Amino acid sequence: MISFTEETRQKAFSTQRKPETVESQGLPHVRFHVEEAHLIPAGERPKKFLEAFAAILKHTNYRFMLDQYSRVSAKCARCSANCQIYETTHAPEDVPCFRSEMLLSIYRRHFTVGGAVKGRLTGDVGLTEEKIDELADSVYNCTACRRCTLECPMGIDHGLITHLARWILAEIGIAPRALVVSTREQLVGATGNTSAIPLPALQDTIEFLEEEIADYKGVEIKVPMDVEGAEYMFIAPVSDWMMEAETLMGCICALHAGGVSWTVGTQYYDAINYGLFYSDHHLEQVLHKVEAEVKRLGVKKILIGECGHASRSAKFFYNVFAEQLNIPVINILEVTHDLLKQGKLKFDTEIIKEKVTYHDPCNIARPGWVIEQPREIIKAFIKNYEEMTPSGRDNLCCGGGGGTVSIDELRPYRTLITGRRKAEQIEKTGAEIVIAPCANCKKQVRELLEDNEVPVELVGLHDLIYKAIILSDDGIAWHDPMGDDDWTPPDA
Amino acid sequence: MGVFEAEGGIKVEVDEDGFIQDPDVWNEDLAKALAKTEGVEDMDEEHWKLVNYLRNYYQQFGIAPMVRKLCKETGIPLKRVYELFPSGPAKGACKVAGLPKPTGCV
Secondary structure, eight states: OOOOOHHHHHHHHHTOOOOOBOOOTTOOOOGGGOOOGGGSOTTOHHHHHHHHHHHHHHHSSHHHHHHHHHHHOOOOOGGGGGOHHHHHHOOGGGSHHHHHHHHHHHHHHHHSHHHHHHHHHHTOOOOOHHHHHHHHHHHTTOOOOOOGGGTOTTOOOHHHHHHHHHHHHHHTTBOOHHHHHHHHHHHHSSSOSTTOOOHHHHHHHHHHHHHHHHHHHOOOOOOOBSOTTOSEEEEOOTTHHHHOHHHHHHHHHHHHHTTOOEEBOSSOOOOOOTHHHHOHHHHHHHHHHHHHHHHHHTOSEEEEOSOHHHHHHHHHHHHHHOTTTOOOEEEHHHHHHHHHHTTOOOBOTTSOOSOEEEOOOHHHHTTTSSSHHHHHHHHHHOSOEEOOSSOGGGOOOOSOTTTGGGOGGGHHHIIIIITHHHHHHHHHHTOSEEEOOSHHHHHHHHHHHHHTTOOOEEEOHHHHHHHHBOOSTTOOSOSSOOOSTTOOOTTO | OEEEEETTTEEEEEOTTSOBSOGGGOOHHHHHHHHHHTTOOSOOHHHHHHHHHHHHHHHHHSSOOOHHHHHHHHTOOHHHHHHHSTTHIIIIIHHHTTOOOOOSOO
């Protein structure tokens, strides 16, 4: 670990740019018909913000939440004890309830009778341009890991307030460019996915993975494509098809070994849903794309690959946006765990000799959803396992949550401030390998370990499963052992 | 948006991260100039092998290949790719090969 000095702090903040105003051209239509920020004349932003806020209150049930929270918020700052950003910066503006108060005070002043009267009496001018800038900066400094909610004595979900504030800002055209560009490609682009992978490229990649599995596991496996009526539709974060070969091969091998009925849809194959990070409207539109593919194939369940936010946005928001679908959303770790419990997976327990630790992705661990399953899988074939402290529901965020990992210009901030506690925690376990079963966490933890000079290897859980699972009749898990880094082609 | 200028009369449009906007204007001189912005002073045989593979794959499929496929087909291990292009295959090598900036969780 490099030490945290005033110099490090300056480096972390120096390259931070303000969230950018999005281009209006080609953007999926904006609900509530609020114009883009650069089209809004100077001085009009507060008015537009309040219009968007009012429209959202009218069309959603966020008012109930704001009503409750704005009354009970005690501003006691106990949440700061659970905020890893505050623990690193010690800046009062990083206290979660300070951030929440920015939005709650706007709500009180402009949308409650008491607040309006009080404002008149005290001469409070209400929302200003400066307050909008402060809010925009603040909500994208938070990784929305929701660890603060565990500590709040009043039960306030600060993550939800940040989520709402980001949506209102997006409605007036303030959203990070990286998220908007990816979501635009997903919703109205030619390829229909966030990484812009065309179908022929996906098919070529799948053929390549099939060859790899045949070479190294000695078994011919076909990835089922467009199988109508399959039990599971497997949908990975699309970037995995470019970056995470081992993770996908591990998933393919586990599903094959378990004899699971599954398929990959060719019309829609991206589980990523950045709508969760900046706009409920886009969250809903992306879910409808998944829904259309589910209906086309007539599958029974949605199976999400190793990805936290994709799993959460599907599992917890289908009920809201696609209630007629009524279809279970399962994470791949749950399925692999089930197969293990049924005795369908065989592992070579000698292959992974390194000391291993496990990072809980916030989006699947905080709700208490996927915590024990991966640990039981790990213990089935890894002897040297070390738990992080804290972990499980109480885990620390990788530092790249809430969409910040996709924003490259935030990298120094992410690796030196938000993820710093995670880097310390990983180093403290003394592990040689850290598992992070989430595309978002993987990218962040790789950068985090590199920038903080912590020599630990980062993998997905299925990367290790791929190495250790026994598929062939000869009982050999691995025909040509190799690590990712020193990997050489078989005929070289 | 910006304009990237270099010796030899090179002048092309790039985005704010320095990725060229129009993949068709790419040529070897431009690749050499872009490589300098990535901290690669001299493009040697291995650099060209990666860049040419990326370019050919992109022309065929409209996207960069899977990282593992890139390593396998060129015979250059991932560790070596990072030595050749310090900012990695997605950001460094793709930029020099004139591919668009990768989006999403990449």
